[in-house]
Amino acid sequence: MDLAIDLEKEMSLRVQTVNQFVEKYLSDMALPQGNAIAELRKSMLYSATNGGKRFRPVLSLLVAELFACPIEKVLPFAAAVEFIHTYSLIHDDLPCMDNDDVRRGKPTNHKVFGEDFALLAGDALLTEAFMLLAKNYADSGFLVGRLTELVSEAAGIRGMVGGQAIDLRAEEKQMSLEELTHLHRLKTGALIRLSVEGAAIIAGAKPSDIESLKKFGEGLGLAFQVADDVLDHGEKDQDIRSFTGILGLEGTKDYLQEISDETMTELRKVSNDAAMLEYLINFNQSRKA
Amino acid sequence: MDLAIDLEKEMSLRVQTVNQFVEKYLSDMALPQGNAIAELRKSMLYSATNGGKRFRPVLSLLVAELFACPIEKVLPFAAAVEFIHTYSLIHDDLPCMDNDDVRRGKPTNHKVFGEDFALLAGDALLTEAFMLLAKNYADSGFLVGRLTELVSEAAGIRGMVGGQAIDLRAEEKQMSLEELTHLHRLKTGALIRLSVEGAAIIAGAKPSDIESLKKFGEGLGLAFQVADDVLDHGEKDQDIRSFTGILGLEGTKDYLQEISDETMTELRKVSNDAAMLEYLINFNQSRKA
Numbered sequence: 001m002d003l004a005i006d007l008e009k010e011m012s013l014r015v016q017t018v019n020q021f022v023e024k025y026l027s028d029m030a031l032p033q034g035n036a037i038a039e040l041r042k043s044m045l046y047s048a049t050n051g052g053k054r055f056r057p058v059l060s061l062l063v064a065e066l067f068a069c070p071i072e073k074v075l076p077f078a079a080a081v082e083f084i085h086t087y088s089l090i091h092d093d094l095p096c097m098d099n100d101d102v103r104r105g106k107p108t109n110h111k112v113f114g115e116d117f118a119l120l121a122g123d124a125l126l127t128e129a130f131m132l133l134a135k136n137y138a139d140s141g142f143l144v145g146r147l148t149e150l151v152s153e154a155a156g157i158r159g160m161v162g163g164q165a166i167d168l169r170a171e172e173k174q175m176s177l178e179e180l181t182h183l184h185r186l187k188t189g190a191l192i193r194l195s196v197e198g199a200a201i202i203a204g205a206k207p208s209d210i211e212s213l214k215k216f217g218e219g220l221g222l223a224f225q226v227a228d229d230v231l232d233h234g235e236k237d238q239d240i241r242s243f244t245g246i247l248g249l250e251g252t253k254d255y256l257q258e259i260s261d262e263t264m265t266e267l268r269k270v271s272n273d274a275a276m277l278e279y280l281i282n283f284n285q286s287r288k289a
Numbered sequence: 290m291d292l293a294i295d296l297e298k299e300m301s302l303r304v305q306t307v308n309q310f311v312e313k314y315l316s317d318m319a320l321p322q323g324n325a326i327a328e329l330r331k332s333m334l335y336s337a338t339n340g341g342k343r344f345r346p347v348l349s350l351l352v353a354e355l356f357a358c359p360i361e362k363v364l365p366f367a368a369a370v371e372f373i374h375t376y377s378l379i380h381d382d383l384p385c386m387d388n389d390d391v392r393r394g395k396p397t398n399h400k401v402f403g404e405d406f407a408l409l410a411g412d413a414l415l416t417e418a419f420m421l422l423a424k425n426y427a428d429s430g431f432l433v434g435r436l437t438e439l440v441s442e443a444a445g446i447r448g449m450v451g452g453q454a455i456d457l458r459a460e461e462k463q464m465s466l467e468e469l470t471h472l473h474r475l476k477t478g479a480l481i482r483l484s485v486e487g488a489a490i491i492a493g494a495k496p497s498d499i500e501s502l503k504k505f506g507e508g509l510g511l512a513f514q515v516a517d518d519v520l521d522h523g524e525k526d527q528d529i530r531s532f533t534g535i536l537g538l539e540g541t542k543d544y545l546q547e548i549s550d551e552t553m554t555e556l557r558k559v560s561n562d563a564a565m566l567e568y569l570i571n572f573n574q575s576r577k578a
Contacts, residue, residue, distance in 0.1 A: 032475060036458035037451045044446070091412065094385070096404035115385035116457050119408075120450050123380065126412065127445030130419050134438035141430005148437055149423035156416030157318075157333070161409050162326045168405050169325035186321060
């Protein structure tokens, strides 16, 4: 049995589940009257259904499955995290940020809907993430409060937005390994860890398992960034904000091995059998794109 | 006794309370390391302490007082709504929106910190609003869920952001009274109503009082817009998106009287004595600026 292909199939089933939920939610939500509001919904849908990998929400689904938690229970949270990821991409692509015209082979949001509506679509998706939490986890007062806290921590100045600020203001000189790790931990790591931790909490995992999964999520997020840099080596020669720029190609491969091993160790502390999540770590180490 | 002057003094005491809370919260919040993150905090503080009228949070405080609810209980919610108001001003001022260089006599956020940091400061303030709710109302599962829902509804595509979308796409022709009222209800009315309704819920008001106060908040928000248009009449001659443009000056004054009366009627349904809130309605009708 070819595990790599099986993983791909298993992942793609879950991607479909996420896609369906996201599209249905945004299409069906009741809105005030007006053509402009209908256009804003289109702008949100355009970016939220733009063929992303759904890495974060699929991670949430896999963690829920680990504890035999029904997918339906974790899907709204998974979609909330994906909304935040989507909003961050829309705002990142704006001319005043990275000024990108193309994302995933399609024109960026502001190229289609204008900068003003791209800005608003991002704002609306961020706000809608919290609506998803409030509407779906209010049965448990603990859950809705804890998830709202974790999401705002991971998405705001203490997490993703803080990481973007560091990235924007990074000087044009070589970062240290510590600085680059700090940047990635906030900019991309915070949401990935959140997708794992939040799902574990929703699934009712015990505190020691949540703790291990948190470290697994943090490690996996970093491992993906490091693997990206290994794959991009040569393309971005001497990139001052890459692990290969700091450690060299061989050094970075060793670092990837080290992080992957640590991440696997954390995952194996979890009581339940996490074969799919183990595959993810191995898959990342050997991926070609 | 001069009621107008007393009201001003009473309002200014509450403005100070809000100012102190907002400044202390943003200055004291524990953040990850980094000069860029410190700069982002400065950008958030710059706009959040920019001498605003604090109309929304003061309304929340007044509603809490109506039910003898301690100010401390309602302040985090009041600050959350103010953070959302502040973020919306920062994003509104951006070149891709209204392109304003000055707000309240000072350079706008992006003029001081750059467009990229202004965008992020707005994103971070919106996200932090939900952190305030999660951190302060989680004792009651009902409260944290309900407030998160109400805030996302009023702030997102169903409220403020939806109103901004309508405003941006409004054609260059005379709006109808219905269209203009719909625009204001979403763009500015939603947050004003929220500041009243949320405070009533936190204070434990009974459902019929919450309902009356909601209508009071909605009416007061609209009355302020209408009074603004009366004051601006002449300045913005024949403005196609003003009540005076639709109803004429005298017609708009009659409309203001009508809304103010309705708003007063709703307020008087509330069991407790709401003298301060009554003054607000009267003050708005006779204000000169």
